[in-house]
Amino acid sequence: MIDDSLPAYSQPFLPGAIRELASSGPLAEITPEWAWGGSTGKGVKVAVVDTGIEYDHPAVGGMVRGGVVVEWDESLEDKLRYDPDEHPIDVAGHGTGCAGIIHAIAPEAELYSVRVLGTNMSGRAWQFGAGVNWALENGMDVVNLSLSTSKKDYFAMFHSLTDEAYFKNIMLVSAASNFDEPSMPSLYAALFSVSSHAGKDPFTYYYNPNPPVEFGAPGIDLRVAWKDHGYVIATGNSFAAPHIAGIVALIRGKHPELTPFQIKSVLWACAANVRKA
């Protein structure tokens, strides 16, 4: 029964719950054709902050351009080590799954692996934050965050990273937690927050006008790339976020002048539940 079971934060995207919204004026003139028609994401740099990306997986089509491994290192003053990652691997499969979804939508976008999952439990939120920071400092245009933290201690850190991205014109796309718990950074308004709907078409997404999640994209029972050149069927908001990240990369590629709030408006205008009044 997929109809009445979606992850927490995805309830607004149940078939019966999706609200029909009306657009008007110049915004109503925006169409998917204008927004991303003909775009391949060429020239757009997309970071995937996750378990790594298997650089030679067929699903990423040779578009992985490098990346970094963020490790927790007690011997350093700030405890964080950044190891350049020319030919990234994926320690679990999850990051490759996300990267494969982005590549399928934006085949010429450049992919960068930001691996933040190490073996240190207490350092993991710091590694996560440091990975986002690396993306902000290294010229990324779009950053996919299919992970979150529920620890309120990190509220301020992720808030400032999110605002920094916003003012640097970098699109952070963040999956909401699958649990009903504080979900940082997806809860911040300055980024693109995403949870799941049960559909399969990669370009069908919905806009939710009520907080805390703005976009609903496919995330249930999807065939995604996995480690060791494999594929699995997977479920979770993790796989919804890269759909939006891919579409944002397309829009960015075609309209490089648009800022985060403008791209959000474009996404709103092209959402499947928004129609011209």
Next chain:
Amino acid sequence: MVKSDNPKDNPLEEELGHLIQALSAAGRAAMLGSPDALLSSIVEAAARIFGAAAASILLVNEVEGELEFKVAFGAGSDDLAGVRIPLNQGIAGYVAMSGQPIAISDVAQDTRFNQDFARSTGYVPRSILATPLLAGERVIGVMEVLDKINAPSFGMQDIELLGLFARQAALAIDQAQNIENMGEALLISLNRLATSDPEHPLENVRAVLQASPDAGSGNDLLKIADLLNEFSRMGEAEREMALKILGFLAEYSQGQRRMSTGAGWR
């Protein structure tokens, strides 16, 4: 004086050791049986309710950076208890590090998926549902069920349902760990108290214990234990604070004794 490491040479230390052990045992008894037995029954119940071929619980070992199979039920579960895998690898590793559940299937198709895991268990699952065991915001382990019988994959409802089992398991594990941690903390602090006066080792603790021969000191310890346990359940910050308080208490007590014996700072 030469301090012996052998508790047998030191009756009071031995006595303290017994007391702590009794305390831990009392705590465990309060949990309706041993934690392992409880966890075993939880994974078995989960496997049966999901119609899964197997189910298991892995615990986080932060020091080693590993996940260790604690209990397992069903296919491939023989000798699985005690098997360790790196904390940052594979599906269980992903769940532990991300704190997020995941349902995946068709895992053996077209892939060398988790060959190490398969080698260690002799069993390659077709579908996996894994969810973190959470103590507050802390991930203490991972619970997974493998191969839903009569269905190709686990769905969102299964994720929710497994979450309920995981909450039970996490409570049991967290309680057991709290009791163990608390016992250790008490032992360390009491040892510090006991060994702080080099002229009269253990004199102070001996006095406390002897002042109430009717097991009153045991009750006091239990009260301290209760308080610390309460603290430790509140979260990491509180747990740290409880340890600091114990430390301060030990230092304060040492200071008092130095003043009363006129031994001064050394």
